[in-house]
Amino acid sequence: MLSAYNKISMVSARIAGSLFLLALLACVTPVAASAAQTAGFEGVNVTATADADADGHISAGVLTIDLGTNCAACSQSAGSLTNAGGGVVVKVNTTAGGAVWLRPSQPTNETIHLNLVKIVDFTETERTNVTVTLYDDSTDESEPLASETITVNVESPAADHAPNRTDAEPMTGLPAAGTSRATDHFRFAYNRTQPCGLLCRDTTGQITTTDNTTAENVSVRVRLRSGRSIIWSGSEPVGVLTAGDTYTSTQRINLGTHALNTIGQNDGRVALVVEIRSDKWHEVITFGRQLGI
DSSP: OOOHHHHHHHHHHHHHHHHHHHHHHHTSOOOOOOOOOOOOEEEEEEEEEEOTTOSSOBSEEEEEEEEOOOOTTOEEETTEEESOSSOEEEEEEETTSOEEEEOOSSSSSOEEEEEOHHHHHHOOSSEEEEEEEEEETTOOTTSOSEEEEEEEEBOOGGGTTSTTOSSOOOEESSOOTTOEEEOSSEEEEEEEEEEEETTEEEEEEEEEESTTOOEEEEEEEEEEEETTEEEEEEEEEEEEEOTTOEEEEEEEEEOOHHHHHHHHHTTTEEEEEEEEEOSSOEEEEEEEEEOOO
């Protein structure tokens, strides 16, 4: 049998060993668990920039995409997300057709703004689905990182001037001289149309700012639409437009027989779409007309 002295010695040794082990563990720095790689969306929404009749069916808007991605170079292989790729890309498409590919300027969390004027160009229905899909830089569409779809109420510019209606009949003939429409920051006044040939017309309009606004790097793009087709398009730079200034824009519109056939197939319906851009704003003004063709 062990003496009392030996028992005390054995207990003391065990305590000393335990204290040494605790001290050793205290000197070891725990390895932090690596954060999970994620690639997705914090939010996707559309803000209206043109809804003249305030009926909730927009004729132009801005798509805002908030990325929720914490890997600087996301890559996906067999369902596993790694950090070995070259970045992410975003695809935006609508049920009306057409797609836009975007590459974020920052490798991780970022907000992307995209003007959705293409919805106006290609959609005549009351609703369209906008699908935003995230891929790794291989753009292998068979294996997306994330996808989100939202539904947007839209209408063509020609219908965006009659309260609570999305099937408004446009006015007949050309607008009267001086007819104007305004957005939050710009006003466009139709001036006149003069013949310059059998199927050629010089169309003049005046652009001003509203609310004593000064706009920089202003440009104007004018398109003539019939149904889903763009039958003519022209653009020009304006520059700085200070409060009270007026810029006169003259566009020469040449229409061929194909354009006339398109107008005839759409029962004479056309829309004059005026896009005005600046450093801060992108706004759309439209005139819907019914021509006797």
